[in-house]
Amino acid sequence: MKNISIHPQVLYDLLKGQCEYLGVIKNPIYKRILGDKLKNDTIVATAEQIAHIMDGHGTIYFDYRHRISEFINDPDFVLEDKEYSDTIKIIKRIKNNVQIVLKLSLCGHKPNQIWTMWDTSQDVDLMKVANYVLYCKN
Numbered sequence: 001m002k003n004i005s006i007h008p009q010v011l012y013d014l015l016k017g018q019c020e021y022l023g024v025i026k027n028p029i030y031k032r033i034l035g036d037k038l039k040n041d042t043i044v045a046t047a048e049q050i051a052h053i054m055d056g057h058g059t060i061y062f063d064y065r066h067r068i069s070e071f072i073n074d075p076d077f078v079l080e081d082k083e084y085s086d087t088i089k090i091i092k093r094i095k096n097n098v099q100i101v102l103k104l105s106l107c108g109h110k111p112n113q114i115w116t117m118w119d120t121s122q123d124v125d126l127m128k129v130a131n132y133v134l135y136c137k138n
Contacts, residue, residue, distance in 0.1 A: 018046060021044055022068045022114065024041040024042060027074070033134040040111060045114040049116065053118075057116070064094075064117070072104065076091050076136075076137045076138075080132040081103065087104060087105050088104050088106065089102070
C-alpha cells in the first residue's frame with residue numbers, strides 16, 4: 001500500500017465532514033506547465049463547492065466524482081483561467097458531445113480544490129478564445 005501525504009487541514013476537514021478527498025495529481029505535465037504554482041498534489045472538494053456545483057450544474061459532481069482524479073491526470077486540455085490567476089480549467093471529453101470542465105484552484109499551502117464542474121457540448125475551440133491553452137493532449 002502506498003503512503004499518501006494528506007495536508008493536516010485536509011485531514012481535519014475530512015474528519016469534520018467538510019470536504020471530500022478526491023485523489024492526487026500524478027501527471028507530471030502540471031509541474032511542467034505550472035511550476036511553483038503547484039504546491040501540493042492533494043485534490044479535494046469542499047462541502048461549499050459541492051453545493052455550488054449541485055445548485056448550478058445538477059448531479060454532475062455525483063455522476064463523475066469517482067472519475068475526477070482520472071480526468072485531472074489524463075486531461076484533453078488544460079487552460080489558464082483569465083479571470084482567476086490561481087485557477088486552471090481542465091477539460092476532459094467523455095462522450096461524443098459532452099466535455100467535463102473542472103476548475104481547479106491552486107491554493108498554495110492548502111490542497112487543490114475542485115472549484116466548479118460542468119458538462120458542455122460547447123466546442124473547445126470557443127473556450128480557447130477566452131483562455132490560454134497550457135496543454136493540449138493531441
